[in-house]
Structures are given as structure tokens and as C-alpha cells.
Amino acid sequence: MANDRGFSLNSLVEILKASAEPTRLRLLVLLSSGDLTVSDLTEILGQSQPRISRHLKLLAEAGLIERYQEGAWAWFRLLRDGESAALTRKIIESASVADAVITRDQARLVQVRASRAEKASEYFSQNAEGWDQLRKLHVAEAKVEAALRAMVGARPVDAFLDLGTGTGRLLQLFEGIYRSATGVDASREMLAVARANLEKAGLAKATIRLGDIFNLPLESETYDLVSIHQVLHFLENPELALAEAARMLRPGGRLVVVDFAPHGLDSLRSDHHHARLGFSHQQMSDWLEEIGLDIVEVKDLTPETAGEALTVTIWLARDRRIEIAADSAPAFSATSRRS
Template sequence: MDKGISKPVVRQNATHDNVLRSLADLTRRQLLQLLLTEELNVSQLVTIVGQPQSTISRHLKVLRECGLVKDRRLGTTVFYRAHAQALDESDLRTVLLAWLQDQPLPRTMRERLARALQQRSDDSVAFFERLGQRWDELRSSAFGEAFGIEALISLLPNEWTVADIGAGTGFLLQILAEHFRRVVAVEPASTMLECARRRIAERGHRNVEFHRGDLNRLPLGDACCDLAIACLVLHHVQDPAAALAEVHRILRPSGSVLIVEQHGHENQQFYDAMQDLWWGFDPEDLTEKVRESGFEIIARRNLMSPSTAPRDMDAPQLFVISARRSATGNVSGGLAG
């Protein structure tokens, strides 16, 4: 006799007996029908089936023991659902569950189920109604501030090489490193570069290269990046047009640049505190410079509306310019194409 076959058959028969016995009971069949439709907790099942909690719990225990139902704890509540997907197609349970799915439930039960589901969604809306403005605080204390950017970045191809120029302490780097295959950080201040390096090491990323250098002469080869980011950097550079030419040089022919900058302002205190070289930029003027440096503008818009973002120091409003290297590669003003 083939020992490899005989044992599972005995076990399978035992399982079949249990399954058939458990489904011989009408309430258990109805519970299973409900749990094929929705994930429900005991108190919902008590209301829908109209039987005491002890009876429902006992039936659920039987269904769970023969692998027809799975449970999941959420805080103090346990939710149940039918174990349909996880089973083998040839398993008796799969066949019976498929059959049960086609059996009609009594109308009263269907109506109570619909009411229970409506109540669940009403409870959720009521929670947020009560929460109102406090959601902002809860959101950032639970999930932080950056997850929105992290999620949106997933729209971009991860095989890109991305340069963060003037990377500072690596706030953006940590997000870029999560997604892109290769990230290059360029930063002239050694203390900032060290902070960035540590931040990235702590997160265990190995796809970030660090270069001490600046925008006037980037320590990178020609056409090696798909995206260059200059976030709050151009106003620290003596000659923004020359810097843009450098960015153009390191980008592949279809590469893009993302510039975040400050609007022009007259806030002496802010200017002094930030050691800026420029009092921000007029977005129109900077856009024109970007265009003259051989880019096609993709978008330009203001960031961080003052009414929605709490800001200290009366900092100037920010804007973003995104642009792509022109297909022709022509650069006006005598810059290399």
C-alpha cells in the first residue's frame, strides 16, 4: 500500500464528515451564507439571524473548526468571514460554499443584513462628523506628513536615476530612495551632507550616492539623470541661468527638472535668517529662464496656500516649476544643447 496516499485520505474523510455535519444545521448554513457575502461580527450576526449570542458563538466555533470560517480581531471585536478563496478548488468545502452562495436567504435576513451594513457605514461617517478639523492632527500624528508625496511618487517609473541637488539634510532623499532605483545627492555643505548620509543609512537604503558639490559645477557626467530636483536651492545660487544650464547638461534627452522656489518677497528678517542670495523669484521670470535654458515647461503653480499651511516667520509663498528637456535640445542664449 502506498503510505503517502492512505493517510491524507483518512484525514480527508474525517474533514468531510465534520464539514457535512456542520452544514446539516440550517442556522450554520445561513451564517455561512451571510459570511460569504460580508465580514460580520457576533453582535451583527445576532441581530441579523435573530438568535442569542451564545448560540451564534457556538455555531461559529463549529464552522471555524472545520475551516469554513476565518476570524480577524479588530481591537475588542472579532470579525468573521467565509474561508472561500483560500481553499483548493477540488476541496469539498469549496464545492459546498459555491452551492451555498447560490441559495436564497430569507427576506427578513437580507433586510437585516442591509440595515447592519448601512449602520456600519453610518457609524464610520458619524465618527468623522464628530472628528471634523481634529482629523488633521490625528492624520499627521498617526501617519506623518510625507506619505502623500511618497504615494504620488509611485506614479513615476522606478528605474529612473534621480538627482536631488542641494539635498540639504536629505528630507526628500529618504522619500526618493524608497522608490527610485538610483538616487544621487549633491550638497555643498559637509554638515548637511553628513546628516543626509546618516538619515539614509538609518533607513538602510543602499541606492543613494552622495557627492559634495554645487550647482555651478555639478560633479556628475552628461546625460546621466532622468530627473533633477532643485528644492529651495536656486535662490542660493549666484547665477541661476548658469545653474539651469548645468541641470540641462546632466539630464538625459527626455529628462525632467523639478524646481521649488520662493516668490519674490521683502521680508528682511527672513532673508537674513536664511542667508539667501536672491529675494525669491518672480515665477514668470524664472519660468522664462528655465525655457531659455532649453526646457519645455510642463507646469507651474503655487504651493502651500497660506490659509491651509501653518507657517512661522512669515515665509514667502512657494511655487513649483516642472519642465522637460526640449526635444530639439536647442538652448537659447548660447548654452550647450
């Protein structure tokens, strides 16, 4: 579509034609602030849903935005990668923020997001008591986050994936090191909380997706860093989730897992729906080894409180394919786990 010196004439004309219409340009400006639904855009622009949908279709066909499904809802976002993404950003940045129409759209966007945040906050408040009780059983989150930051380091990554993203906290924690990020969760209610938190933080480079951790709606080998934070103990077959996470890694990519060390609090099964009572170093090592990952570092965080307290363990592993490829090509093909 584009060569080293720019776009072909036809490609450039198609991109400019797609964006050179008032409603479509307004849509692009709005989507530059984050993902939005047709319903959101209809409410903000005050136009009919068929009209908005038609404009979105034209923008998608021109390769300026993309559409993804979340249950019955269709979400739209700007393309972050590809040949037209940079040009789209330049077009958006050329629009004056002082323009009366854009100013009005942004004000309505704030109202839509405020309404969404209110609903998310209501859900979070209703469930906060149970989460707070569980937090009291293990080391403080601040300590876990500090250890996570130290273990992952400050080296920039291109793409970050957080599985079971919950409130989207890790998307905020690592915002300084990634160019783009995706948070996936199976709960629509938690996704609403995460979206509200990301919008409040102004994190437009992170997006949220509804998805099954065992069958992710994402392309293989897309991410440099993948995290699974306090999710595996809810799963009957956590090793399958680890394998799916490994499928997402680019060669040499890293997986960081945060979960409980083995414990005897059987009440967590009934009170908090835990399927597993923690994971040993050996068990996690065996699972990661089987899916082609080498453990780089392991850290146990023991709470200072006495009694029935849970130790949190962090495992950092790396995809070994680059090392194998450096030794010999046949070894890589024999060990490859992506097919």
C-alpha cells in the same frame, strides 16, 4: 568585455581573481551596504591603511568598485552599472550572512555608522533652531512633499539627482521610483547628516557627493529626474545652477524646482543669507526656456497662516530634445545646449 551570453574567459578570470581573496571579499560585502572611506574600512577590518588601500586599488582596477574624492577624504562604492556589476552582486549574495567574519564586520560597521550619526545629529541640533524658524514662515513640509510626489508621479526612473540635498530628504521621498540616486551638497556637515539618514533608512542605492552646484562632478546627460529643493534663493546667479542641472538631464528628462514665490521679507537676507526674495512664474519660465526646458506644470502652495507667510512654488519642466528630434534632426542640432 562581455557578450550576450556572458563574459569572455579572460574577463571572467580577472573579476574572480580580484574578488577571490578574503580581505577583498570582505570589502565588497561591506561596500554593498553603502559608501565607505578608507578610514572606515581600516577601522572595521582592523588592518593597516596601506593594506586596505592596496586591496581597494585592485578591486577598482578590476572594475568592481569606484573611488571618488570629497575634500581630503577618499570614498569608495560598488559600481552599480556596467558589465561586472551584476556578477559582483551575485558574488556578494553568495556569501553567508551567518559567517563569523562577516557578522563581526557588520557589527563593526554598525558602530562606525553610529558614531558618524552621532556627530551628524550634533551638528543638526546646533543649527535646528534657525531652520525651524524659517519653516514656520511657509507651508508645512508634509504638504510640499505630497505635492511633489503627485507632480513627479510614480513612473519609475533609472537615475535621480538631488542638488543641494541637505539632509537627503528627497532621496528618501522618491526612493520608490528610482533605481539609483545621487545627492550633491557643498556642505560637508550636511553631507554627514544626509549619510546618517540614508544609512538609518537602509538606502544603499542612493549615494552622497560633495560638489559645487555650478560645476557638478558628474557626467552630462546621466539623469532622468533632477531636483533643486529650496536652494536657488541662496544663489546670486540661480540661472547658472539651473543650466548646470539641465546639463545633467538625459533627453526627455525632467527637472523639478521647489522655491519661494516673490515676497517682501527682506530680513531673510541678513538672518538666513537669502540672496533672492523668491521667483516669479515668468522669471522661472524665461530661465527654463533659455536652457531648453519646457514647463510641464506649476503649483503654488500658500500657507494657511495669516501675516507674513511665504508661498512655496513647485515648477516641473522637461527636456524638449526628444520632441525636437522627432520633428527634424536639424532643429535638434540647432537647439542643443550641450557642448
